[in-house]
Amino acid sequence: MTTTASRIADPSLAAEGHRRIEWAAQHMPVLHRLAEERLTDGSLRGRRLAVVVHLEAKTACLVLALRAAGAEVVAAGSNPRSTQNAVCAALVERGVEVHARHGVTQAEFTEDLLAVAATVPELVIDDGLELTRRMAEHAPSHYATLAGVSEETTTGVARLRALESEGRLPFPAVAANDARCKHMFDNPYGTGQTTLTALLALTNVLAAGREFCIVGYGWVGKGLARAAHGLGGRITVVEIDPVRALTAHMDGFRVAALADALPDADVVLTATGLIEAVPAEALGLLRDGVLLANAGHHDREIDVPALAAAASETVDARPGVTTYVLDGRRIHVLVDGALVNIAGLDGNPIEIMDLSFSVQALSIHHLASGAAAPGLQAFPAELDDLIARTKLSTLGIELDSASDAQRRFKESWAV
Numbered sequence: 089m090t091t092t093a094s095r096i097a098d099p100s101l102a103a104e105g106h107r108r109i110e111w112a113a114q115h116m117p118v119l120h121r122l123a124e125e126r127l128t129d130g131s132l133r134g135r136r137l138a139v140v141v142h143l144e145a146k147t148a149c150l151v152l153a154l155r156a157a158g159a160e161v162v163a164a165g166s167n168p169r170s171t172q173n174a175v176c177a178a179l180v181e182r183g184v185e186v187h188a189r190h191g192v193t194q195a196e197f198t199e200d201l202l203a204v205a206a207t208v209p210e211l212v213i214d215d216g217l218e219l220t221r222r223m224a225e226h227a228p229s230h231y232a233t234l235a236g237v238s239e240e241t242t243t244g245v246a247r248l249r250a251l252e253s254e255g256r257l258p259f260p261a262v263a264a265n266d267a268r269c270k271h272m273f274d275n276p277y278g279t280g281q282t283t284l285t286a287l288l289a290l291t292n293v294l295a296a297g298r299e300f301c302i303v304g305y306g307w308v309g310k311g312l313a314r315a316a317h318g319l320g321g322r323i324t325v326v327e328i329d330p331v332r333a334l335t336a337h338m339d340g341f342r343v344a345a346l347a348d349a350l351p352d353a354d355v356v357l358t359a360t361g362l363i364e365a366v367p368a369e370a371l372g373l374l375r376d377g378v379l380l381a382n383a384g385h386h387d388r389e390i391d392v393p394a395l396a397a398a399a400s401e402t403v404d405a406r407p408g409v410t411t412y413v414l415d416g417r418r419i420h421v422l423v424d425g426a427l428v429n430i431a432g433l434d435g436n437p438i439e440i441m442d443l444s445f446s447v448q449a450l451s452i453h454h455l456a457s458g459a460a461a462p463g464l465q466a467f468p469a470e471l472d473d474l475i476a477r478t479k480l481s482t483l484g485i486e487l488d489s490a491s492d493a494q495r496r497f498k499e500s501w502a503v
């Protein structure tokens with residue numbers, strides 16, 4: 089079955105897409121078990137749902153689980169650099185409406201998202217708030233009728249907070265990123281491992297002994313530092329938050345201002361979630377041969393346009409690696425400054441996304457049941473516990489619980 093409304097690059101890639109989805113599905117036991125136990129109560133039946141997350145095989149498994157629960161799902165990617173055309177083709181062949189093509193321009197990407205908005209979704213799973221903010225701007229009547237949004241990442245939660253502070257969040261929005269089973273695993277462990285994997289796979293260089301500069305020591309930055317250190321890298325952290333900078337110091341890393349860290353860096357990794365983590369004025373500090381890569385949501389953490397404008401020469405050095413020659417120094421940028429682990433490889437490990445997408449599935453079920461009040465809401469703690477217990481159970485790990493005496497002791501002030 090095909091969906092004629094879809095806009096994808098190449099339907100003939102479907103067989104490859106099915107294989108990728110099948111591989112991911114084999115490693116997502118938590119999502120599948122919770123979908124069977126929790127999503128089959130009919131609350132999602134017939135609900136129009138948009139999923140706008142990096143469109144590759146793990147996301148396809150989330151889409152298919154929600155469709156199996158009865159939702160009418162439309163899918164698009166959250167960044168054209170990470171969209172996998174084969175997965176889009178496989179989803180369309182399975183009857184899902186998809187508006188996503190790898191590598192399209194920002195204008196075409198917006199067209200795809202507005203096509204999703206035109207389906208008038210009631211519920212949205214968003215990443216970086218890419219769909220929701222465009223609906224607020226370009227489709228206000230559909231925005232006003234949204235019943236709920238569940239947001240995947242740090243950047244999107246910050247954007248939801250900004251909308252709410254302007255009084256422009258009339259529906260419930262769950263900060264799925266802030267669920268413990270999401271940000272405590274996906275951001276540090278998943279992104280830490282896969283950013284280093286992508287960096288090394290794209291460049292074929294050695295990590296051991298290299299000087300890494302990590303810009304931003306939040307959940308992602310911590311994971312990057314740990315992964316690079318584990319491979320023998322020497323770490324300098326750049327932070328603007330004093331408590332996080334002190335944490336990096338106590339974790340055993342050198343902490344320095346950007347201007348002091350860049351001249352020594354062999355590799356610069358950004359994870360601030362903001363723009364201009366490596367701004368135009370810092371480019372003159374970079375040494376010959378430096379590798380620049382970004383793990384944050386925005387392609388604008390590293391000012392690649394400024395680098396391109398200042399360069400005397402630009403070379404496609406390897407797939408995914410562009411070399412800019414600046415005052416005789418070679419500065420290598422990975423995947424044009426897009427999220428290197430997702431645009432450069434397959435994104436976070438499947439088992440990590442099994443947890444993150446279990447959060448998303450239960451979050452959208454929670455929104456569909458009408459239990460959440462308008463405004464930015466936390467993911468319910470008992471659902472977080474359920475996901476962690478389910479994951480432990482798939483690993484064959486049983487937990488003890490507190491004894492009655494311990495409970496009494498905890499609840500008493502006098503013992």
Ligand SMILES: NC(=O)c1ccc[n+]([C@@H]2O[C@H](COP(=O)([O-])OP(=O)(O)OC[C@H]3O[C@@H](n4cnc5c(N)ncnc54)[C@H](O)[C@@H]3O)[C@@H](O)[C@H]2O)c1
Nearest residue numbers: 241242243304306307308326327328329360361383384385
């Ligand atoms: N690539 C992935 O797979 C992936 C996965 C999860 C999250 N993310 C994205 O990664 C980004 C970071 O997420 P997080 O959870 O670590 O966020 P976070 O808010 O916990 O951490 C960001 C840190 O950057 C610091 N910072 C901000 N501006 C800075 C600057 N100019 N110089 C130095 N430090 C600066 C902040 O003080 C903060 O400590 C977000 O955009 C998030 O959406 C990416």
